[in-house]
Amino acid sequence: MTRPVTARVPAKVNVQLAVGGLRPDGFHDLANVFLAVGLHDEVTAAPADTLRVTVEGADAGQVPLDHTNLAARAALALAERHGVAPGVHLHIVKDIPVAGGMAGGSADAAGALLACDALWGTGATRAELLEICAALGSDVPFSLVGGAALGRGRGELLTPLETGGTFHWVFAVADGGLSTPAVYRECDRLREASGAGASAADVPDPEPSPALLAALRTGDATALAAAVANDLQPAALSLRPALAGTLRAGADAGALASLVSGSGPTCAFLAKDAEGAQVVAGALAASGTCRTVRITSGPVPGARLVDV
Ligand SMILES: C[C@@](CO)(OP(=O)(O)O)[C@H](O)COP(=O)(O)OP(=O)(O)OC[C@H]1O[C@@H](n2ccc(N)nc2=O)[C@H](O)[C@@H]1O
Numbered sequence: 001m002t003r004p005v006t007a008r009v010p011a012k013v014n015v016q017l018a019v020g021g022l023r024p025d026g027f028h029d030l031a032n033v034f035l036a037v038g039l040h041d042e043v044t045a046a047p048a049d050t051l052r053v054t055v056e057g058a059d060a061g062q063v064p065l066d067h068t069n070l071a072a073r074a075a076l077a078l079a080e081r082h083g084v085a086p087g088v089h090l091h092i093v094k095d096i097p098v099a100g101g102m103a104g105g106s107a108d109a110a111g112a113l114l115a116c117d118a119l120w121g122t123g124a125t126r127a128e129l130l131e132i133c134a135a136l137g138s139d140v141p142f143s144l145v146g147g148a149a150l151g152r153g154r155g156e157l158l159t160p161l162e163t164g165g166t167f168h169w170v171f172a173v174a175d176g177g178l179s180t181p182a183v184y185r186e187c188d189r190l191r192e193a194s195g196a197g198a199s200a201a202d203v204p205d206p207e208p209s210p211a212l213l214a215a216l217r218t219g220d221a222t223a224l225a226a227a228v229a230n231d232l233q234p235a236a237l238s239l240r241p242a243l244a245g246t247l248r249a250g251a252d253a254g255a256l257a258s259l260v261s262g263s264g265p266t267c268a269f270l271a272k273d274a275e276g277a278q279v280v281a282g283a284l285a286a287s288g289t290c291r292t293v294r295i296t297s298g299p300v301p302g303a304r305l306v307d308v
């Protein structure tokens, strides 16, 4: 194909993130319940002689443009597997906060894979795409799949979940990001410091909450709010104590649940309905405890090619 191809890919929030002990390979086993939400990045793949990445959007300056960019790594992985030259200009329109615990880099990787597959006519199967995604990062398969899903292993082994309705969310975006490996390390440090230990032998196997899965299935926001949990939240708060003020501001404004999104520092607030989300967003914006406030809902579909 010689025409540019664009993929649209959603952000995620982890409604449950149960973290097991540290594995010998440096990862943690998870019970990671993902929900795709309606903040999107767009990745456009256009023919070019060499691999080049450009980024636009408010956080563009924080995104690497070299071959460490996850979208570039995805294009290289697909090209290598299919023996094609990785000539492509990847342009990312970034709306997902960078290093915010919303899987923006993973979204760009999944989008680049879909867009390059169409541009180059490599015809990769869904299973092949999922395999490349898992090699790129634990969260990347979910960016491709979207909706709601349980991630086991390090988060890459997905089982789609049924959802019975739309959940309304407010996201409070912080100034600056948090490093995912640093947050996992802090989680281990806190577990060691508490005397409980941080290895796989010390920490119970992470399991999804039956009440949470039932709340997703029935679309019951109040029940979901009672069941959300993030084992990385104490670590994110330890590294960024100011997030406690953000969580409090959303809770005081009537959010059904207030939690750190994944490794943070974005904070996620579950509202009763669209009107409730407006109220929570207004209060957060006025609170001065975050940089930007976004209102959205989920589940939404995963990475898709779009006509632009
Ligand atoms: C925490 C989560 C929750 O969904 O996402 P974010 O909130 O950062 O977006 C994920 O587990 C992040 O997944 P992802 O960002 O793809 O991580 P990866 O590139 O696979 O791994 C980066 C590093 O995070 C740590 N890591 C990641 C996944 C995992 N199950 N255990 C880990 O200990 C390891 O130190 C690893 O080297």
Ligand SMILES: Nc1ncnc2c1ncn2[C@@H]1O[C@H](COP(=O)(O)OP(=O)(O)O)[C@@H](O)[C@H]1O
Pocket: 062, 063, 064, 068, 069, 070, 071, 092, 097, 098, 099, 100, 101, 102, 103, 104, 105, 106, 108, 109, 177, 178, 180, 263, 264
């Ligand atoms: N396409 C990309 N978009 C954003 N960050 C990227 C990308 N490629 C590589 N990165 C790097 O990955 C880090 C984590 O970014 P991101 O995926 O947005 O956050 P998180 O892992 O918290 O969801 C960033 O600090 C950045 O250096």
